[in-house]
Amino acid sequence: MKAIEITYKKNNKEKLSYEEIRYMVNSYVKNKISDQTMSEFLWAIYYNGLSMDETYYLTDVMIKSGEIIDLSKLKKKVVDKHSTGGVGDKITLIVSPIVACTGVCVPKMSGRSLGLTGGTVDKLESITGYKLKISKEAFIDELKTVGCAVISQSDKIAVADKKIYALRDEIGAVDSIPLIASSIMSKKIASGSDVIIIDLKVGAGAFMKNIKDATKLAKTMVNIGKYYNKKVICTLSDMDSPLGLNIGNSLEVKEVIDFFNGKYDKRLYELSVYISSLMISAAKGITQKRAKEIVVNLLESGHAKNKFKEWIKYQGGDLKKLKDKCKKYVIISHETGYVNKVDSLKLATLVYDLGAGRHKKTDRIDYAVGVSLNKTLGQKVRAGDVLGTIYYNKRVKNFEERFVDAFKIEKKKKKVKKIIIKTIK
Numbered sequence: 416m417k418a419i420e421i422t423y424k425k426n427n428k429e430k431l432s433y434e435e436i437r438y439m440v441n442s443y444v445k446n447k448i449s450d451q452t453m454s455e456f457l458w459a460i461y462y463n464g465l466s467m468d469e470t471y472y473l474t475d476v477m478i479k480s481g482e483i484i485d486l487s488k489l490k491k492k493v494v495d496k497h498s499t500g501g502v503g504d505k506i507t508l509i510v511s512p513i514v515a516c517t518g519v520c521v522p523k524m525s526g527r528s529l530g531l532t533g534g535t536v537d538k539l540e541s542i543t544g545y546k547l548k549i550s551k552e553a554f555i556d557e558l559k560t561v562g563c564a565v566i567s568q569s570d571k572i573a574v575a576d577k578k579i580y581a582l583r584d585e586i587g588a589v590d591s592i593p594l595i596a597s598s599i600m601s602k603k604i605a606s607g608s609d610v611i612i613i614d615l616k617v618g619a620g621a622f623m624k625n626i627k628d629a630t631k632l633a634k635t636m637v638n639i640g641k642y643y644n645k646k647v648i649c650t651l652s653d654m655d656s657p658l659g660l661n662i663g664n665s666l667e668v669k670e671v672i673d674f675f676n677g678k679y680d681k682r683l684y685e686l687s688v689y690i691s692s693l694m695i696s697a698a699k700g701i702t703q704k705r706a707k708e709i710v711v712n713l714l715e716s717g718h719a720k721n722k723f724k725e726w727i728k729y730q731g732g733d734l735k736k737l738k739d740k741c742k743k744y745v746i747i748s749h750e751t752g753y754v755n756k757v758d759s760l761k762l763a764t765l766v767y768d769l770g771a772g773r774h775k776k777t778d779r780i781d782y783a784v785g786v787s788l789n790k791t792l793g794q795k796v797r798a799g800d801v802l803g804t805i806y807y808n809k810r811v812k813n814f815e816e817r818f819v820d821a822f823k824i825e826k827k828k829k830k831v832k833k834i835i836i837k838t839i840k
């Protein structure tokens with residue numbers, strides 16, 4: 416087999432076989448073909464697409480390039496939840512303990528995200544003592560005892576994806592639906608869950624900018640699940656505005672603590688209850704309506720809050736010691752009207768400049784910094800009201816103007832966009 420011939424075939428819009436895709440991926444992993452040759456192959460896919468079977472072949476080869484986790488010894492239903500990444504998205508920290516309360520296991524292996532704001536791993540690292548690296552045995556023990564565990568993703572899972580994703584990032588070939596679908600699903604399937612719930616973010620602050628492309632991606636991921644007999648469910652949720660009232664690692668952990676104490680942003684509550692109900696209903700085979708009743712009860716009774724504390728403590732974290740040392744700058748509104756828009760991308764870019772995100776895996780981040788919103792979508796603001804607060808350690812030029820610029824305050828109130836767009840099963 417020759418790499419150049421396989422790429423030529425794809426450029427001619429011909430279908431590739433399992434062996435051809437395996438040859439390309441494995442040769443690249445073993446450094447038998449160069450970055451240049453692999454880039455040409457990836458561009459051929461980028462421009463010509465892959466059929467559903469070809470997308471499955473690529474996923475399967477990437478799964479088999481690394482370790483496959485066997486969670487069958489748990490003897491419980493196992494459900495994973497994945498978010499494609501959004502601004503202020505802290506819902507893994509909320510839904511994992513809720514679902515664990517029902518006897519369903521939630522094992523999460525989170526990658527260290529490269530993004531404007533921190534990922535789940537960074538939020539957890541803002542809790543002093545929290546251990547993200549534990550042995551496989553300790554992970555299984557925690558799932559048996561607590562029911563949920565969140566650790567950093569092993570480098571041994573979907574090894575080929577890691578190398579190919581890095582190359583795609585470098586050459587600008589990330590936004591291809593079959594490449595994204597196979598990349599996400601190879602890691603999810605190798606991680607061993609029976610049910611995979613994907614929160615696919617759509618909008619300004621997400622990498623999927625429109626509903627049409629997001630729907631296509633969702634359908635592709637659901638179909639990949641069918642090849643493995645795994646239930647995959649994708650919910651499309653709005654990411655034009657940030658999720659919740661805080662963006663920044665320790666600030667988001669504080670918001671999760673508030674959430675379990677009954678103080679929450681409406682949209683954050685709605686999405687958290689929806690996703691946890693979906694996870695429980697899919698794992699237990701009950702209706703989503705019944706699952707929602709269970710979730711609401713777990714929140715109101717304090718069981719979910721206790722489970723959250725149990726989980727964090729089990730992994731060594733001390734919720735009373737968050738890495739939150741910084742200065743504050745309060746922003747006052749000069750306008751009166753209704754908040755008709757909060758631009759998630761503008762706020763995320765500001766939070767990145769404050770130091771909460773990273774471009775390279777080795778970049779150090781500041782866990783304490785970020786922004787919190789006192790006013791959000793649909794709310795009335797009067798001149799003189801507090802609009803929000805910037806938490807900083809280094810002053811960023813024009814940070815007040817940039818914060819205010821993310822808000823659109825108008826005389827007439829506009830209808831607030833629904834957080835849940837649709838669910839594809």
Ligand code: URA
Nearest residue numbers: 580594595596598599
């Ligand atoms: N996230 C992934 O894991 N892979 C992609 O290709 C895009 C987003």
